[in-house]
Amino acid sequence: MQAPQGGARSEVAGVRLPARERLGLRVQLALSRLLSPLWIPLTSVIMRYGFGWRVDPAECAAARGEYRRIRRESRAPLLICANHLTMFDSFVIGWAIGSTGVFLRDFGALPWNTPETVHFASNWWKRALAYLYKCVPVQRGSDRTEVAKVLAKIRFLLSLGQTALIFPEGGRSRSGRVDVETAAYGVGRIVTALPGCRVLCVYLRGEGQETWSDLPRRGERFHVSVACIEPKSDQRGVRASLDVSRQITAQLADMEQRYFDGR
Amino acid sequence: MTAKEIQDRVVKILTPYVKDEKALANAGPATNILEDLKVNSARLVDVVLAFEDEFDIEIADEDVDSVNTIGDCVGLIHQKVA
Secondary structure, eight states: OOOOTTTTOOEETTEEOOHHHHHHHHHHHHHHHHHHHHHHHHHHHIIIIISOOEEOHHHHHHHHHHHHHHHHHOOSOEEEEEOOOSTTHHHHHHHHHOOHHHHHHOGGGSOEEOOBHHHHSSSHHHHHHHHHTTBOOBOTTOOHHHHHHHHHHHHHHHHTTOOEEEOTTSSOOTTSSOOGGGOOHHHHHHHHHSTTOEEEEEEEEETTOSSOOSSOOTTOEEEEEEEEEOOOOSSOHHHHHHHHHHHHHHHHHHHHHHHHHTO | OOHHHHHHHHHHHHGGGOSOHHHHHTOOTTOBTTTTSOOOGGGHHHHHHHHHHHHTOOOOHHHHTTOOBHHHHHHHHHHHHO
16 A cells, blocks of 8 residues: 655644544554455446446546556545535446456555435444445534544545545535536645645546436446646635635536537 | 624624524624524635635634634634734
């Protein structure tokens, strides 16, 4: 597993993660990894044969190749940011950028997720699955210190050479299109707190996805594209974080425009 | 600048973001911005930027974590302008 630049500081802009929380994440990582030979192939089978989902083969190969190259190229932290249309995007995105074999060999390449508590951690079996599936649930609109703690956890995981997937719009695109103005500043906060942090922007859309929904349709055929950027800002404090968040969503909006131009 | 003056300007800045205007009418230092005034958490950063412009101060990321109530805002701004 790669150890990124910047050492193993476990804080984001002043929020230090307690040792107990860091240990908890390490235990979760170990258990998830231990059981990964079961749940990673099973998830792929469910998506392919249960839901009949497919990712365009040429685009999938290109995205996987690019992701492997980026992971090999540098030890700097890598955050994955994507557009968001359904509650199952993170599963499909993982599938689109890496094969089962790759994730079993390089477990850090399989991104952590930050699902909303109300959807993915509302009862014991959902919590168990979320735990196994490398999730750090977040409660939207919760106390600011709780949100800061989640950001610190992501920062800590990135410092361990893990990757994390965050949706910079903060929720599913209500217009069905990437909205730069809704950029959640927490994404920028993670990036600005990590020197040299790269962002892999992933644009994923099914041919039948006109707008947001809970679940992609059965038999959906997805298109995917990726672009790696290293956003920087001349501004400071909250403005810098917001600026970085908007650069990321602007990149996703640009990828979306190219997707629709090419249809 | 007194705490009362800061609070009045804070409430004025918050007004366009507030969903519960009745709660705003009775707002005091203990009023929670997200829970009582029902300000969308995603818009909190816009509120913070408005504070920066209004009071000509710079607010760090970690400062945002301490902003839960109107009193927190007043305390933070008072500390920055002092």
